Amino acid sequence: MARQKRIGILTGGGDCPGLNAAIRATVKTAIQTGYEVIGIRNAWEGFFDEETEVLDSAKTSGIIDRGGTILGTSRISPLRVENGPELVFDGFEKLGLEALVVLGGEGTLSVATQLFKMGLPVVGIPKTIDNDVMETDYTIGFQTAVQIATDALDRLRSTAASHHRVMLLEVMGRHTGWIATYAGMANGADAILIPEIPLDEERMEQLCQMLEQRNRIHRSFSIVVIAEGTKLEVENEGYSFAVTPDGRTYRRGGIGAVIGGIIEKKTGIETRVSSLDYIQRGGTPVAYDRNLAIAFGVKATRLVEEKRYGEMTALKGNSIIAAPLEKMANGIKKVDMKVYKVAELFFG
Numbered sequence: 001m002a003r004q005k006r007i008g009i010l011t012g013g014g015d016c017p018g019l020n021a022a023i024r025a026t027v028k029t030a031i032q033t034g035y036e037v038i039g040i041r042n043a044w045e046g047f048f049d050e051e052t053e054v055l056d057s058a059k060t061s062g063i064i065d066r067g068g069t070i071l072g073t074s075r076i077s078p079l080r081v082e083n084g085p086e087l088v089f090d091g092f093e094k095l096g097l098e099a100l101v102v103l104g105g106e107g108t109l110s111v112a113t114q115l116f117k118m119g120l121p122v123v124g125i126p127k128t129i130d131n132d133v134m135e136t137d138y139t140i141g142f143q144t145a146v147q148i149a150t151d152a153l154d155r156l157r158s159t160a161a162s163h164h165r166v167m168l169l170e171v172m173g174r175h176t177g178w179i180a181t182y183a184g185m186a187n188g189a190d191a192i193l194i195p196e197i198p199l200d201e202e203r204m205e206q207l208c209q210m211l212e213q214r215n216r217i218h219r220s221f222s223i224v225v226i227a228e229g230t231k232l233e234v235e236n237e238g239y240s241f242a243v244t245p246d247g248r249t250y251r252r253g254g255i256g257a258v259i260g261g262i263i264e265k266k267t268g269i270e271t272r273v274s275s276l277d278y279i280q281r282g283g284t285p286v287a288y289d290r291n292l293a294i295a296f297g298v299k300a301t302r303l304v305e306e307k308r309y310g311e312m313t314a315l316k317g318n319s320i321i322a323a324p325l326e327k328m329a330n331g332i333k334k335v336d337m338k339v340y341k342v343a344e345l346f347f348g
């Protein structure tokens with residue numbers, strides 16, 4: 001008797017709300033289409049350690065609203081591990097897989113692109129709270145992070161008003177300021193600082209002048225949002241760094257505290273800094289992310305069925321489409337300046 005067709009699924013990179021909804025959607029539609037689905041645990045590491053499990057309908061029921069990923073994740077890239085690609089190909093072979101569905105951000109999907117070029121039949125699903133993946137309008141997890149950041153800013157607004165303070169909130173966004181822009185705009189923030197616009201001395205001066213002016217008018221308070229990846233060209237200290245298990249170092253949070261300190265020193269206005277850090281990445285996905293995850297999961301299964309490997313699911317306007325992974329790997333998607341300009345109309 002011929003063995004049932006099998007596909008694998010993994011989640012890589014930082015987790016985000018909506019991953020489980022996407023796993024559920026992919027597994028359930030794949031089962032309906034006649035596939036058996038194997039979950040690869042902890043991203044590519046599951047291939048190295050042979051940590052895998054059959055995902056059936058029961059295992060993927062009741063997880064649509066759960067944050068994180070039932071498969072676990074990691075930032076280890078097989079391209080930086082000795083014989084990494086071979087280990088992935090061997091594992092893929094041993095499991096008798098026909099294709100692999102990879103849920104990842106720009107990093108994981110770029111690795112998937114390289115492995116596809118080496119011959120691995122992959123289909124991608126874009127996810128990250130940062131929303132910086134090219135070729136798709138939105139990634140899974142982004143809208144939830146925006147909602148969490150907006151709720152936090154709304155809370156900061158009331159305490160800022162009581163104390164006539166400058167309140168600064170640092171949000172995630174290592175390379176881009178998508179969360180900062182959308183949450184800041186939704187809250188009516190007075191300034192939004194993002195990596196796409198470097199903070200030089202002149203901009204810092206303008207920011208402080210605006211905050212002073214607001215403070216003079218009825219001792220008004222101010223709300224400032226900053227994306228963690230914002231570059232400061234004035235000073236360069238106070239950041240924290242993260243090291244991935246395979247040895248790459250990247251700059252993380254800390255910029256908020258640096259900027260807050262400068263604002264307080266220059267303006268003399270009491271300034272308080274908060275950072276949302278991992279709170280914005282955990283917990284229940286909003287309905288938008290669940291529905292996007294479902295649409296992406298269904299589309300990914302169809303791409304596998306049609307053997308359209310080397311493609312990823314994407315949202316363009318109101319349509320769910322397929323986009324070449326190779327195009328996605330061309331870079332990162334920066335904040336749409338048309339959107340930023342709209343937010344800017346309400347600054348100060």
Ligand code: F6P
Binds near residue numbers: 013075228252
């Ligand atoms: O998932 C992307 C991201 O949220 C970035 O904005 C942030 O810098 C990074 O993850 C932190 O991830 P970790 O510390 O889990 O590696």
